[in-house]
Amino acid sequence: MAPLEPWEKVLVDAEIFPTTAHGQISCLECHKGIQDPDKEVAHTDLVVQPSEDAGSNCSECHPVISNMFPDSLHAAQDGYWTQLNARSTPEDHPEIEEMFGNHCESCHTSCGDCHVSQPRWTGGGFVSGHVFEKEPSMTKNCTACHGSRVGNEYLGKHEDINADVHFRQGRMKCVDCHTGHEMHGQNTGCSYCHAEMPESEFAPSDHRYDDDDLQFPTCESCHWDIANGESEVEMHQQHGDKLSCQVCHSVSYTSCDGCHVQISEETGNPFFTTEGDYLTFIIGRNPIQSEQKPYEYVTLRHIPVAKDAYDYYGEDLLSNFDALPTWAYSTPHNIQLNTPQTESCNACHGNAELFLTADKVAEEELTANASVIVETIPPAVGEMEADEEGEE
């Protein structure tokens, strides 16, 4: 996505914006400042991102969303903290909080980052001349942040790899699955919006695969016949509850290694380096098996965490590094009807290349990945039948 020119970032559509609902509100009511023809005077105490204080600026008209959004994953970034807390000890949290503030917090999202402007992380700038868009732009908002993995997969930007069928044939946008309810943190229970419903017993999501609440979307939300065992496809009946959908219907996706963060001595700016990114397709054991995710095998993506990732801020800050796998549960967004795995039974059975075996794991990460490493490759179908006959 090409960055906008400075003037382009702040150019208001003077014809359309004043006719919209938000155009009826005084500029100063949200942005403060002073009505004055001189730019410097006008910008006195200017609030560039009014929706950072959604409780004051958005809640008058959007009380329900403003109330719950601070607990959403996009605003609170609890997914980061779930992982950081698990891999560290409380004694190290001051240093980790400093690191988080310098490197991770820039991914924090406000109302305006989705409904008015491109995310700040990408340079910002109005998407539609300050006209508030109910539905965020897929490319200017969603994949502007979620681009290097999900965006590239979904839109088919990797050479020789098709875009996800939901985009290629269904022309579906991110928000068709990831609805406003999910984005605004409304998974936390019906009573947030429907006062007549019983008080929610669900805490806000603390990571994106959280099962403790009404986590959506799932493939089965639309493809419910497969979840119910009503699919006529034999492989769905055979593997329905053992394999996640992506094991058969996903193709190569990006993994990353070794992200390290520090502050530049030259400029004083925070920066990161990742050791590498590469395409993989790896099946492993499910590290978060649950009633909603009963699968025995799932696709795994190597995430760019490293034991010394935060050494700039302190020694051994991830002292519980082995608490979570570095090959993480993953839902690649490049779904295809036909994939190399669907060509035959033995495309997977007996094919050690596809599975996360110990020899594919870095030695220093073996303990962390013990729960996802596949010890025994499912035997080739011919061998399996011979074994069964032998047993009889």
Next chain:
Amino acid sequence: MPRKTRTTLFIILAFLFLGLTGCQGATEVHEEATAEPAEEVAPAPKDASVMSEETVEENYCLDCHGDKDRLIDTAKPFVEVVSENEGAG
């Protein structure tokens, strides 16, 4: 014509007259109402609490931020920040 008959006829004519003129009045009122629908469908006045200051005062914000040339003239010089990040984020 007998007096009783004349009286009855008078009463009928009187009712008829009153009835017709009454209907005529109602029709006129109805026509007036439909002839000026603008009064009926005109937008309600805006809530004073959200009414734009711009409707009554000069809006210097929009004057500048709606004018591409002014923004180009007044924009701070562009300072390119070279990212020191390496690898996929």
